[in-house]
Amino acid sequence: MTTATARRTPADKHDERRRALADSALRTLGELGYARASLREIANNSEFSHGVVHYYFHDKLDLIVYCVRQYKATCVHRYDGVVADATTPEGLVAAFADKLVETIVDEAPMHRLWYDLRSQSMFEESLREAVLQIDQTLEDMIWRVVGTYAELAGREPAMTPHVAYGLLDGLFQQALLGYLCDLEGVLDDLRAQVHRLMPVLLAP
Amino acid sequence: MTTATARRTPADKHDERRRALADSALRTLGELGYARASLREIANNSEFSHGVVHYYFHDKLDLIVYCVRQYKATCVHRYDGVVADATTPEGLVAAFADKLVETIVDEAPMHRLWYDLRSQSMFEESLREAVLQIDQTLEDMIWRVVGTYAELAGREPAMTPHVAYGLLDGLFQQALLGYLCDLEGVLDDLRAQVHRLMPVLLAP
DNA sequence: GAGAAGTCTTGACAGTCGTCAAGAAAACGG
DNA sequence: CCGTTTTCTTGACGACTGTCAAGACTTCTC
Numbered sequence A, B: 001m002t003t004a005t006a007r008r009t010p011a012d013k014h015d016e017r018r019r020a021l022a023d024s025a026l027r028t029l030g031e032l033g034y035a036r037a038s039l040r041e042i043a044n045n046s047e048f049s050h051g052v053v054h055y056y057f058h059d060k061l062d063l064i065v066y067c068v069r070q071y072k073a074t075c076v077h078r079y080d081g082v083v084a085d086a087t088t089p090e091g092l093v094a095a096f097a098d099k100l101v102e103t104i105v106d107e108a109p110m111h112r113l114w115y116d117l118r119s120q121s122m123f124e125e126s127l128r129e130a131v132l133q134i135d136q137t138l139e140d141m142i143w144r145v146v147g148t149y150a151e152l153a154g155r156e157p158a159m160t161p162h163v164a165y166g167l168l169d170g171l172f173q174q175a176l177l178g179y180l181c182d183l184e185g186v187l188d189d190l191r192a193q194v195h196r197l198m199p200v201l202l203a204p
Numbered sequence C: 001g002a003g004a005a006g007t008c009t010t011g012a013c014a015g016t017c018g019t020c021a022a023g024a025a026a027a028c029g030g
Numbered sequence D: 001c002c003g004t005t006t007t008c009t010t011g012a013c014g015a016c017t018g019t020c021a022a023g024a025c026t027t028c029t030c
Helices: A012-034 A038-042 A050-056 A060-077 A080-085 A091-119 A125-153 A161-180 A186-200 B010-036 B039-044 B058-077 B078-087 B088-120 B125-153 B163-178 B186-200
Strands: none
Touching: A012 A038, A012 A050, A012 A091, A012 B088, A012 B186, A038 A050, A038 A060, A038 A186, A038 B078, A050 A060, A050 A186, A050 B039, A050 B163, A060 A091, A060 A125, A080 A091, A080 A125, A091 A125, A091 A161, A091 A186, A091 B010, A091 B088, A125 A161, A125 A186, A125 B163, A161 A186, A161 B125, A161 B163, A161 B186, B010 B039, B010 B088, B039 B058, B058 B088, B078 B088, B088 B125, B088 B163, B088 B186, B163 B186
16 A cells, blocks of 8 residues: 555656657657658557647657657666676677667568657657757767777867767668668678777777 | 751650640649649740640659659769869869769759659659669769779779768758758868768778 | 641649647546 | 446547549640
């Protein structure tokens, strides 16, 4: 009865419901993208009715930004284990590259949704604040990997966090598109590319 | 009367009209993006009526793919002059970087439209063929720059065309987003980043 | 200049969209 | 158990969408 988990205020329940709704919505958004995923379709692929969205979210933009924020909040810790377990620079690179490939296979819909949202933010000003914030967390995520890699290698990073993220994101996006287009070898290519790129990110 | 330009078949006129319509459409598409640019809005911002679109194009997708193809067809020759005029590796890099910055300022709407279309192709299979083709021409464009740079420097490229394009595209996309978000210094940053990256693309 | 072919306008069609309001249902507090 | 508050469903609204067809207009051909 009076366990710790029973200590839930109404506000907590409200938030919990928002999270559950966002989780459902993410499935549909990852499948259809930002523009083609209607609120009715999102609701149909969930346990909720289409009207309930406006009870928990102000409007469609509010829902979608919340969804992507929620996904990315956990996403940015994907490589924490890689960083924590690494003992050699080569081992870190290998684990990092493997994890990159793994997430393309496992979460391609989520990644394309992110790139969709980021592209839309180039047109829709109201998306830019959230996109810039998320982009920053991704940059930090990458920098934790590169920084640890530099430490293990006993060398200094030769690039800013911004550049390191830009370069890796370019390769990742390319691989994601190739994977979704069923091109052959894109995943192995990505792995090899990361192995080649990482040493370049460090000063000689 | 019987000048060379008067030698126009009806098919030529038809193509010319398609090009003119596409030119108008590109303005609206660059402003609103793929999803929010309706055929009526496109027609309103042109000298045509909304029905004429279906006389020259099969449907909306047909129009938009034609538009982006048309734009990119000229876009891929942007650096031809840079390549042709270059006499030293450093000069080539400087001219290339300047041109990259210039096109962000001058043609930001067109570039964001391209990234929009490429993102959409991750969801819409019918876009993928065109996107992959255009992406290949962009890769070739970049490789003409990198290849000439390698020749002038008397060294060998250390990356495949695919990787070189992926890396530069990542930086470019980042700078474009920053520019559209009115972030300070993104253009100078891009210039500096290209100066640093290009030597890395060559073998020691 | 009459007829034919090509070009374009207009208006309508069947859907879909985001949004909201009225009220049912459920959960809660005493 | 009743009254209140929160939660959710249902149905409707106006606006907007891509598409198309009927006909007007222009251009060309003989």
